Amino acid sequence: MTSRAAVTFPETAEERDRWILSRRPARNPVHAYEPYAFFTEEECGPSGNAEPVATIFLTNRECPFRCTMCDLWKNTLLASVPSDAISAQLDFAFRRLPAAQTVKLYNSGSFFDPRAIPPGDYLEIAGRLQKFERVIVECHPAFVGDACTRFRGLLPGRLEVAMGLETAHPAVLQKLNKRMTLEQFTAAADFLRKNDIDLRVFILVQPPFLAASDALEWAIRSLDFARDCGATAATLIPTRGGNGAMEDLSQAGLFKPPSLDVLERAFEHGLRQRGMRTFADLWELPNRGACEQCFPQRLSRLRAMNLRQEPLPAIVCDVCRQAGCGA
Numbered sequence: 001m002t003s004r005a006a007v008t009f010p011e012t013a014e015e016r017d018r019w020i021l022s023r024r025p026a027r028n029p030v031h032a033y034e035p036y037a038f039f040t041e042e043e044c045g046p047s048g049n050a051e052p053v054a055t056i057f058l059t060n061r062e063c064p065f066r067c068t069m070c071d072l073w074k075n076t077l078l079a080s081v082p083s084d085a086i087s088a089q090l091d092f093a094f095r096r097l098p099a100a101q102t103v104k105l106y107n108s109g110s111f112f113d114p115r116a117i118p119p120g121d122y123l124e125i126a127g128r129l130q131k132f133e134r135v136i137v138e139c140h141p142a143f144v145g146d147a148c149t150r151f152r153g154l155l156p157g158r159l160e161v162a163m164g165l166e167t168a169h170p171a172v173l174q175k176l177n178k179r180m181t182l183e184q185f186t187a188a189a190d191f192l193r194k195n196d197i198d199l200r201v202f203i204l205v206q207p208p209f210l211a212a213s214d215a216l217e218w219a220i221r222s223l224d225f226a227r228d229c230g231a232t233a234a235t236l237i238p239t240r241g242g243n244g245a246m247e248d249l250s251q252a253g254l255f256k257p258p259s260l261d262v263l264e265r266a267f268e269h270g271l272r273q274r275g276m277r278t279f280a281d282l283w284e285l286p287n288r289g290a291c292e293q294c295f296p297q298r299l300s301r302l303r304a305m306n307l308r309q310e311p312l313p314a315i316v317c318d319v320c321r322q323a324g325c326g327a
């Protein structure tokens with residue numbers, strides 16, 4: 001029997017910020033003139049066809065929020081980047097990446113945070129994006145506003161903004177310390193829709209403070225919430241540890257990473273609904289709840305479902321069935 005450490009998660013946002021910051025491990029060394037990662041991935045586009053997507057993780061100043069589960073700050077800087085750095089990062093990546101018609105620019109925070117991506121650089125940045133049919137950036141709802149329409153006006157292709165809903169569970173969302181309500185999320189989604197900007201939504205599968213037994217229901221309710229907000233795409237992210245805070249919450253029984261089974265069932269639900277592409281984030285997905293024999297097959301199935309946007313027959317595994325893993 002494992003003992004649970006006594007953890008008191010603070011009540012106020014300011015105390016939570018301090019609590020979360022005090023548990024952080026070291027950040028990684030990153031450079032203002034180089035993206036910290038870039039690659040091409042296949043994704044099912046709005047037309048229903050799999051297409052290459054140039055994906056660039058920009059290095060920039062850390063996000064001002066302190067979300068309980070966030071580990072994106074690990075690859076950020078403490079100061080804003082110089083005014084030519086983001087364009088230089090794009091040049092660095094585009095020189096090395098094959099051609100694509102869609103580009104994701106993920107900056108571990110909000111693209112429209114003026115201290116992250118200098119607004120004075122929009123013209124220069126957009127100049128590097130003229131050949132793309134779709135540009136996807138990420139942003140907290142608090143930074144969704146006129147900067148989005150200004151940037152959109154500089155692009156010949158479509159702009160898509162990815163926002164982290166995380167969960168439609170109001171009490172859990174509050175404890176995630178994102179400083180956002182469901183109403184604020186909906187208002188930002190409305191703004192994007194009225195300005196002809198597409199919306200992608202990030203959803204956490206089994207966030208902290210949510211019982212494992214409720215995880216599937218709330219992943220489904222979050223997908224439905226995203227669809228009601230007019231999202232054209234949603235990504236299910238299995239919640240992970242690794243930022244210090246999550247390890248303490250895990251010790252206290254307030255966080256447990258989701259099993260593969262929950263991710264599979266939530267993903268299947270998303271794919272059965274029409275009008276919104278649904279993706280499962282399989283980036284370094286650890287094996288939770290599946291045996292060594294079926295895990296590679298289950299991962300291949302999820303990859304195929306990402307590309308085809310339809311549920312595929314479940315992998316039947318005798319080993320897991322006998323062990324009661326739910327496969």
Ligand code: SF4
Nearest residue numbers: 063065067070108109
């Ligand atoms: S808003 Fe996003 S990047 Fe910022 S702390 Fe929260 S999860 Fe991390």
Ligand SMILES: [Zn+2]
Nearest residue numbers: 291294317320
């Ligand atoms: Zn198995």
